[in-house]
Amino acid sequence: MVMNKLTIEQLEEKYPFVIGYFEENKLDTTGHKNKTFKEYLDSFSQEYIEDWAINREKLIDDLEKYIEQMKQFLSLDEEERIKSLTILPGYDKDGKEEKFQEITIQTSEIISIVGPTGSGKSRLLADIEWTAQGDTPTGRGILINGELPDKKWRFSSNNRLVAQLSQNMNFVMDLQVREFLELHAQSRLVEDVEGVTDRIIQAANKLAGEEFDLDTPITSLSGGQSRALMIADTAILSSSPIVLIDEIENAGIDRKKALDLLISEDKIVLMATHDPILALMADKRIVIKNGGIANIVETSQEEKEILVELESMDSIIQGMRNDLRDGRSLQFQFYRGGNQNA
Amino acid sequence: MNLIIFSGPPSSGKTSIILKTIDALKQRNISVGVVKFDCLYTDDDLLYEKAGVPVKKGLSGALCPDHFFASNIEEVVKWGNRMKLDMLITESAGLCNRCSPYIKDIKGVCVIDNLSGINTPKKIGPMLKSADIVVITKGDIVSQAEREVFVSKVNSVNPKAITIHVNGLTGQGAYELSTLIFDEEQNIDSVEGMELRFSMPAAMCSYCLGETRIGEVFQMGNVRKMELGDGDE
Numbered sequence: 001m002v003m004n005k006l007t008i009e010q011l012e013e014k015y016p017f018v019i020g021y022f023e024e025n026k027l028d029t030t031g032h033k034n035k036t037f038k039e040y041l042d043s044f045s046q047e048y049i050e051d052w053a054i055n056r057e058k059l060i061d062d063l064e065k066y067i068e069q070m071k072q073f074l075s076l077d078e079e080e081r082i083k084s085l086t087i088l089p090g091y092d093k094d095g096k097e098e099k100f101q102e103i104t105i106q107t108s109e110i111i112s113i114v115g116p117t118g119s120g121k122s123r124l125l126a127d128i129e130w131t132a133q134g135d136t137p138t139g140r141g142i143l144i145n146g147e148l149p150d151k152k153w154r155f156s157s158n159n160r161l162v163a164q165l166s167q168n169m170n171f172v173m174d175l176q177v178r179e180f181l182e183l184h185a186q187s188r189l190v191e192d193v194e195g196v197t198d199r200i201i202q203a204a205n206k207l208a209g210e211e212f213d214l215d216t217p218i219t220s221l222s223g224g225q226s227r228a229l230m231i232a233d234t235a236i237l238s239s240s241p242i243v244l245i246d247e248i249e250n251a252g253i254d255r256k257k258a259l260d261l262l263i264s265e266d267k268i269v270l271m272a273t274h275d276p277i278l279a280l281m282a283d284k285r286i287v288i289k290n291g292g293i294a295n296i297v298e299t300s301q302e303e304k305e306i307l308v309e310l311e312s313m314d315s316i317i318q319g320m321r322n323d324l325r326d327g328r329s330l331q332f333q334f335y336r337g338g339n340q341n342a
Numbered sequence: 343m344n345l346i347i348f349s350g351p352p353s354s355g356k357t358s359i360i361l362k363t364i365d366a367l368k369q370r371n372i373s374v375g376v377v378k379f380d381c382l383y384t385d386d387d388l389l390y391e392k393a394g395v396p397v398k399k400g401l402s403g404a405l406c407p408d409h410f411f412a413s414n415i416e417e418v419v420k421w422g423n424r425m426k427l428d429m430l431i432t433e434s435a436g437l438c439n440r441c442s443p444y445i446k447d448i449k450g451v452c453v454i455d456n457l458s459g460i461n462t463p464k465k466i467g468p469m470l471k472s473a474d475i476v477v478i479t480k481g482d483i484v485s486q487a488e489r490e491v492f493v494s495k496v497n498s499v500n501p502k503a504i505t506i507h508v509n510g511l512t513g514q515g516a517y518e519l520s521t522l523i524f525d526e527e528q529n530i531d532s533v534e535g536m537e538l539r540f541s542m543p544a545a546m547c548s549y550c551l552g553e554t555r556i557g558e559v560f561q562m563g564n565v566r567k568m569e570l571g572d573g574d575e
Contacts, residue, residue: 024464024498053440053467053540065501122514130518137369137517154518157497157505163486172457172484183460184487187494226485234486 003064008040009033017070017189021063026052037063073158074189082161082241083107083145085128085268090139092292093120100296103286104146105270107241108263112279113272115288121272123291125244128270129162130154138291163238165230166246171218177201177229178214184237196237203261204232209252209322224252231258235265245271248278256281256311277314280307343422344429345530346523349443349469350453351462352435355479357386358510359453360431361393365513366520367429375427377418379434379443381407386433396425407434408441408542415445419533429524442468444539448530449523452503455480456492463495468540470496475522476505482512 003011008029011018022029032040041056049056085105089098105111113121123138131142131149142149153161173180181197190196197214205211208228212221221229227248234243243262248255248271259281262269273279280303287295299307320330350356357378364374375396378386382401390397398421402410411434422430434443436452444450452473454462457480463470470476476496481489489507496505504522508515547563 021498024495026464050541050544053471053543055468055472055540058472062501066498069497069501122509122512126514126518129515135521137366155504157493157501160490160493164481164489165486166482168483169485170483171488173460173488180487184491187491230485230487238486238490240486 003037003060003067005036007034007036011037015067015070018063018067020186021066025059027059069156069158070189073156081266082268085242086143086146087124087128087293088141088143089293090127090132090134090136090141092138092290092294094290096292098140098292098294100293103284103293103296105268107266107268110259110263110269110271110282112282112285113270113288114274114279114285115294119288120291121288124286124288124293125162125164125270128242128244129160131161158239160240162242162244163234163240164244164246165227165234165248167249169230171221171226171230173218175218176214177212177216177218177221180218181214181233181237184233188237188239190237200229200232200236203236204228207231207254207258207261209254209325222252223249227253228258232261235261235267241266242268242270245269245273247273247275277307277310280304280310343419343427343530344449344523344525344528345419345422345533346429346431346449346451347444348431348433348451348453349436349473350477351439351455351458351466352437354453354455354458355510356433356435356453357389359477359479359508359516359519360433361389361395362508362510362513362516363520363523364393364395364431366517367524370520370524372428372524373426374429374431375422375425376431376433377421379407379411379414379432381435381437396427406441406542407437408443411443412538412542415443416533419530423531430530436466436469438543439465439469440467440543442472442538442540442542444468444472445533446537446539448533448536449474449525450539451475451477451523453477453479454496456484456489460488460491460495463492463499471500472539473500473503475519476500476503477508477519478505479508479510481507482509 006014029040032043038060041059044054083106087103089100089102091097113124115121127136127138127140128142130136131144131153132140134141152159178197181200182193185193185196201214208225210222210225212225248258255278259269271278271282279285280299283299285297286293287297323330348356348360360376367374376390378384378397378399380401384399387397387399400410400414418432419430436442450473452470454470454476456478478493478496493505506515506519508519544564547565548560553560
C-alpha cells in the first residue's frame with residue numbers, strides 16, 4: 001500500500017482530494033505533515049480516541065478505499081462516457097408483457113413520459129437508476145451503450161446515473177450562489193472552479209426572466225431563478241449523464257432554452273410532463289399505464305406543427321407577463337394575430 | 343432469520359423507509375417483524391401494526407437508549423425467532439450522535455436525510471461511519487447539487503458503505519434496498535457473544551445516578567471540563 005510509505009505532506013501533494021477526507025473526518029494534520037497517516041493516528045492518546053469515537057484501523061482502510069474511488073472517478077475517460085440507454089421490456093402490474101421491442105435513447109435526445117399519477121413513472125425511473133437486470137418488480141432490463149451495465153452504476157457514490165429535477169425542489173443551504181456553486185464544484189473535484197461557476201451563472205441568467213448575480217443568497221432567489229440555477233448547475237456540473245425532469249413550471253423560465261442547454265451538454269433527457277409544449281418538444285414519448293409501458297409514440301409531423309402554434313401562444317403570454325412586470329398596460333392589438341411574428 | 347439494525351437521527355425517515363422496504367419484501371413472500379426502540383415516546387408501532395407488521399416497542403425512559411438496546415437485543419432476537427420471521431428489523435434513533443447500535447457481522451443501516459444539512463455527516467459518529475448501508479432520504483425536495491454534495495460528504499466519512507437514495511413517500515429505491523438487506527444464507531438464532539462495532543459513550547458520573555444539584559462538590563466520577571481560557575485574552 002502506497003499510503004504506508006508516503007508522509008501526509010506527500011499524500012496531499014499526490015492526491016489533493018485527501019484534504020477533504022481529513023477535514024470531513026475532523027483530522028487536524030497540522031504539525032504532522034512529515035508523518036505517515038498511520039504514524040499520525042498512532043500519536044493519538046487512548047483518551048482522545050475514546051472521546052472522539054475514532055477507529056484507527058477503519059480510518060486507514062477507508063482512506064485507502066477513498067483514494068481508490070477518487071482515482072477511478074478522475075480517470076473516467078471518453079470510452080466510458082454514456083452514449084445511449086436502452087430499455088428492454090418487462091411486465092405491467094397484471095403481469096402482461098410490455099408492448100414494445102426495446103427503446104434506445106441517445107445522448108442529446110429528449111423523451112417525454114406521460115401517464116396518470118401512480119401509473120408507474122417512478123418505477124420506470126427507479127429501474128433506470130438501478131440499471132435493472134430483470135431483478136426489479138417490472139422485470140425490465142437496462143443496457144448502457146448497448147451492453148450490460150457495470151455494477152458501479154448501482155453502488156458508486158460518485159457515478160450516479162440519474163440526476164433529478166422536480167417541481168418540489170428547493171435550495172436549503174444558507175449560502176450565496178458563488179459559495180454554493182464552489183461547494184458543488186469541489187465535491188466534483190473540478191479544477192477550474194471559477195470558470196465553471198461563471199459558465200453556470202451565465203447559463204442560468206439566460207434561462208431566468210430576471211437576472212441575479214453570484215452574491216445573491218440561494219434561498220432568496222425567486223422560483224424561476226432557482227429553477228434556472230438548478231437546471232444550469234445540473235447541465236454543467238452534475239456528473240450524471242441522464243437527467244429526469246418532473247415537469248418544469250412555465251413561470252419565470254425559458255423552458256425551450258433549458259432543454260437546449262441540457263442536450264447541448266450531452267445529457268439524455270427524460271421528462272415526465274403533461275404540458276403539451278414540453279411533451280411535443282420531445283422526439284418520442286413513452287406512454288405508461290398500469291405499471292407498464294403501453295406505447296411509444298414518435299412526435300408526428302402534425303404534432304410538430306401544433307407545437308409551433310403552441311409556442312407562439314406561449315410567447316404571447318410570456319410577452320404579456322413581461323409587459324406587466326415592466327408596468328405597461330396590455331393592449332389587444334399587440335397580441336391579435338401575433339402568431340405570424342412571434 | 344435475518345437481523346437488520348436500522349438507526350438514524352430522529353425524523354430522518356427511518357419508519358417510512360422500513361415500511362416501504364417491507365412492502366417490497368412482502369412481494370417476495372418474506373415475512374418481516376420490527377422492534378422499535380425509542381426514548382420517551384413513540385407511536386410508530388401503530389404505523390407498523392396498521393401495515394400488518396408484527397411489532398414490539400421498547401422505551402428506554404431514563405436510560406441511555408443505545409445501552410438499553412444492547413441489554414435487550416438478545417431477547418428481541420428470541421422474540422423474532424418465536425414469531426418465525428424471515429427478517430427482524432430493529433429501529434432506533436441515534437439520539438446523542440456518538441452512539442451506534444451496530445453489531446459485528448449483522449447488517450447495519452443508517453438513515454439520514456438531505457435536509458439535515460451538509461455538516462451532518464461530520465457530526466454523526468459511529469452510527470454513520472460504521473454502517474454497511476447508508477440510506478439518504480428527502481432527496482425529492484432538495485436540489486440535485488445539494489444531493490450530490492451531501493452524498494460526497496457521506497462518502498468521505500464512510501467510503502466503504504453502499505449509499506442509496508430512497509424516497510419514503512413514493513418508495514422509489516425501497517425495492518432496491520430490500521434486495522441489499524435480505525440474505526438467504528443468514529440465519530441468526532441468537533446474538534449472545536457477538537460484539538458491538540463500537541463502544542458506547544462512557545458515562546457514570548453523579549448526574550447519571552440522579553444528582554440534580556449544580557456545583558463542583560456534586561460532580562463525581564467521569565467529569566469533563568470545557569476549556570474556556572482564563573478570560574484575559
